[in-house]
Amino acid sequence: SAVISQKPSRDICQRGTSLTIQCQVDSQVTMMFWYRQQPGQSLTLIATANQGSEATYESGFVIDKFPISRPNLTFSTLTVSNMSPEDSSIYLCSVLSTGRSEQYFGPGTRLTVT
Amino acid sequence: GNSVTQMEGPVTLSEEAFLTINCTYTATGYPSLFWYVQYPGEGLQLLLKATKADDKGSNKGFEATYRKETTSFHLEKGSVQVSDSAVYFCALSLYQAGTALIFGKGTTLSVSS
Numbered sequence: 034s035a036v037i038s039q040k041p042s043r044d045i046c047q048r049g050t051s052l053t054i055q056c057q058v059d060s061q062v063t064m065m066f067w068y069r070q071q072p073g074q075s076l077t078l079i080a081t082a083n084q085g086s087e088a089t090y091e092s093g094f095v096i097d098k099f100p101i102s103r104p105n106l107t108f109s110t111l112t113v114s115n116m117s118p119e120d121s122s123i124y125l126c127s128v129l130s131t132g133r134s135e136q137y138f139g140p141g142t143r144l145t146v147t
Numbered sequence: 148g149n150s151v152t153q154m155e156g157p158v159t160l161s162e163e164a165f166l167t168i169n170c171t172y173t174a175t176g177y178p179s180l181f182w183y184v185q186y187p188g189e190g191l192q193l194l195l196k197a198t199k200a201d202d203k204g205s206n207k208g209f210e211a212t213y214r215k216e217t218t219s220f221h222l223e224k225g226s227v228q229v230s231d232s233a234v235y236f237c238a239l240s241l242y243q244a245g246t247a248l249i250f251g252k253g254t255t256l257s258v259s260s
Contacts, residue, residue: 034193066247075236075250076191091247125191129246134179134198136240136248140190 035060035128037139045145046116053112054142056126061106064129066136067099071122079124082109116146149174153237153251160227160258168222168254170211170237178239180204180213180220181248185234194222194235227258 036059046052056065065082080088080101088101103109113120123143127136154169172178182194182204195204200215209224220237237251 064246068248075252076248077250078247081247127248134240134246135181135193135196137193138183138191 034137035062035130037126037128037137039126039139039142041142042140043143043145045147048117048146050116051112051114052116052144053110054124054126054144056109056111056139058107058128060130062128063131065103065109066127066129067101067109067111068125068127068138069122070125070141076125079111082111082126113144116144118146120144121146149178149239149241149249151237151239151249151251153235153254155254157255157257160256162229162258162260163226164258166222166224166227166231166256168235168237168256170220170222170251172218172220172237172239174218174239174241176241178241180211181238181240182209182211182220182222183236183238183250185236185253187233191236227256229258229260232256232258 038057040055067079068076070076078091079094080090082101082103084103100112123141125141126139129136150173152171179198181196183191184194195206197204197213203212211222234253236253238248240246
């Protein structure tokens with residue numbers, strides 16, 4: 034399975050600021066995704082990060098709030114913009130490799146907004 | 148729409164007890180099915196998977212069989228250990244829907260010695 038790292042692992046931010054989360058994979062992957070896990074809840078897909086083009090967002094998530102980049106096949110960033118306490122969550126990236134059905138997840142970024 | 152329904156938790160068992168966590172799904176196509184596990188303070192790990200009807204996924208003593216007729220993928224283990232205490236998520240993906248995962252709400256398992 035791919036080895037996935039995320040930075041930062043955790044952060045405490047003030048409302049109104051922005052945080053960029055990085056996801057790095059040790060091999061080229063077909064697809065990368067960003068999920069949110071709110072406290073005590075399940076995972077919800079934010080968007081699919083498309084290499085070389087705009088991300089595909091799920092209902093309820095917009096590019097202005099969660100801009101995503103994917104400049105190559107091993108790296109992606111998610112920015113949480115103009116944060117409010119409701120954005121306090123764990124943000125996880127996941128990857129899907131060509132010919133595989135299962136996704137593998139990074140360790141997550143635990144964000145607290147005060 | 149596509150969705151996953153898991154039994155409500157928490158599930159509390161004694162060591163060596165038999166475990167079943169129910170999972171049913173609704174899908175517009177032919178999904179792949181997964182169980183993921185999240186140990187306390189850790190990330191999400193793939194536990195097992197099944198990609199077509201009647202497939203059985205297994206790992207670490209856990210098993211789940213893809214039942215198309217009942218749209219189910221129940222997780223079972225014959226003898227749980229304290230180290231199995233975690234949150235278990237059932238999930239599906241559909242190639243036609245972009246292959247992103249749709250998760251159930253998760254079931255917390257607590258095993259005592």
